[in-house]
Amino acid sequence: xxxxxxxxxxxxxxxxxxxxxxxxxxxxxxxxxxxxxxxxxxxxxxxxxxxxxxxxxxxxxxxxxxxxxxxxxxxxxxxxxxxxxxxxxxxxxxxxxxxxxxxxxxxxxxxxxxxxxxxxxxxxxxxxxxxxxxxxxxxxxxx
Numbered sequence: 001x002x003x004x005x006x007x008x009x010x011x012x013x014x015x016x017x018x019x020x021x022x023x024x025x026x027x028x029x030x031x032x033x034x035x036x037x038x039x040x041x042x043x044x045x046x047x048x049x050x051x052x053x054x055x056x057x058x059x060x061x062x063x064x065x066x067x068x069x070x071x072x073x074x075x076x077x078x079x080x081x082x083x084x085x086x087x088x089x090x091x092x093x094x095x096x097x098x099x100x101x102x103x104x105x106x107x108x109x110x111x112x113x114x115x116x117x118x119x120x121x122x123x124x125x126x127x128x129x130x131x132x133x134x135x136x137x138x139x140x141x142x143x
Contacts, residue, residue, distance in 0.1 A: 016047070016049070016057065018047065018069075018078050018081070019040075019043065019044055019047050019049065019054075019057060020057060021078075021082065021103070022040060022043055022081055022082065022085050023040060023057060023058055024099070025082050025085040025086060025096065025099055025100075026039075026040060026085050026088070028086075028093070028095040028096045028099055032058070033088075033089050035088045035089055035090075036085060036088040036089060037058075038088075039084060039085060039088045040054060040058060040085075041054055043081055043084075043085075044057070069107075072139075073135065075107040075108070075109075076135050076138060077131070077135075078103070078107070079100070079103060079104060079107065079117070079121055080121060080124075080125065080131050080134065080135075082099070082100055082103055082121075083100060083121040083122055083124070083125040084125050086099075086100060086122070086125075087122065087125050087126055092122060097118070100118055100121070100122075101114060101118060104117055104118060113142050116141065116142060117138065117142060120134070120137065120138055120141065120142075121134075124137070
């Protein structure tokens with residue numbers, strides 16, 4: 001990927017960064033399986049990326065610094081997507097939990113709420129809870 005790939009509308013640049021982090025999550029076990037690849041394409045399209053852009057980002061992903069979203073809802077949305085990616089293969093290993101924890105910390109959540117948020121995300125995604133309903137549950141439980 002070259003620098004020109006990021007010279008686009010500001011929102012798309014941020015979306016590409018968030019998408020790159022989803023790619024990194026999918027690679028924590030060193031393999032992107034079919035379920036994870038399908039989810040990457042689904043999420044990439046939500047970000048406004050085309051299939052060729054998605055494939056190019058997957059092939060050329062590098063270690064990028066995470067720039068967390070500003071609003072609470074956007075932070076939760078990104079963390080929900082990370083949890084979805086972690087659970088795409090229905091196995092949550094310690095590397096994936098550490099990565100989710102890292103994103104939660106970098107998103108600015110207080111340390112006393114991190115474990116509760118991670119548990120809420122993993123259980124909510126595993127139980128196919130609607131993201132908006134889970135966000136409301138999150139706000140009630142943690143604030």
